[in-house]
Amino acid sequence: MKVPKIAILISALVFSILFHGIVFSADHKKELDEIGRMDLRQLTSKAKITLDKRYPGEDWGKYKFPKYVYIHDSVQTAYKIAVNNPELLAKFPCYCFCEPMGHKNLAYCFLKNGVAKGKFDDHASTCNICVVQAMVAFLWAEIGATDAEMQEVMKEIYGK
Numbered sequence: 530m531k532v533p534k535i536a537i538l539i540s541a542l543v544f545s546i547l548f549h550g551i552v553f554s555a556d557h558k559k560e561l562d563e564i565g566r567m568d569l570r571q572l573t574s575k576a577k578i579t580l581d582k583r584y585p586g587e588d589w590g591k592y593k594f595p596k597y598v599y600i601h602d603s604v605q606t607a608y609k610i611a612v613n614n615p616e617l618l619a620k621f622p623c624y625c626f627c628e629p630m631g632h633k634n635l636a637y638c639f640l641k642n643g644v645a646k647g648k649f650d651d652h653a654s655t656c657n658i659c660v661v662q663a664m665v666a667f668l669w670a671e672i673g674a675t676d677a678e679m680q681e682v683m684k685e686i687y688g689k
Contacts, residue, residue: 610664635663
């Protein structure tokens with residue numbers, strides 16, 4: 530029985546697409562894991578570069594950040610992420626146990642009532658967990674991670 534050339538070509542095309550998807554998924558998971566393992570200095574550096582690419586020429590002064598935002602480069606970077614991505618941060622619980630402060634999600638750690646309307650919460654300025662979570666979520670979103678992927682890996686990292 531002779532197989533037509535078109536059937537062989539279609540089979541090869543389907544196989545290459547499926548194989549490419551498997552490779553992409555493994556690479557994607559590797560990227561997620563690499564970001565999740567970065568230390569504060571590495572996260573800050575990568576997040577700053579990514580912020581500059583995503584928001585070129587952004588006038589950060591217009592947000593009128595309070596002085597406590599400038600205590601450390603990583604804190605400033607995380608607050609910049611928060612003012613431009615409150616909906617992203619709102620998808621995650623904060624893993625520093627700040628619920629008794631009235632925080633309903635990670636956005637509350639940076640923004641009063643979790644909303645970017647010019648009022649800030651100072652909690653994240655003294656909490657490395659909040660700062661790291663914000664940068665990790667931002668970088669994961671930038672590589673195309675789904676909400677479910679990000680939430681699952683956050684749970685793996687923080688065990689909650």
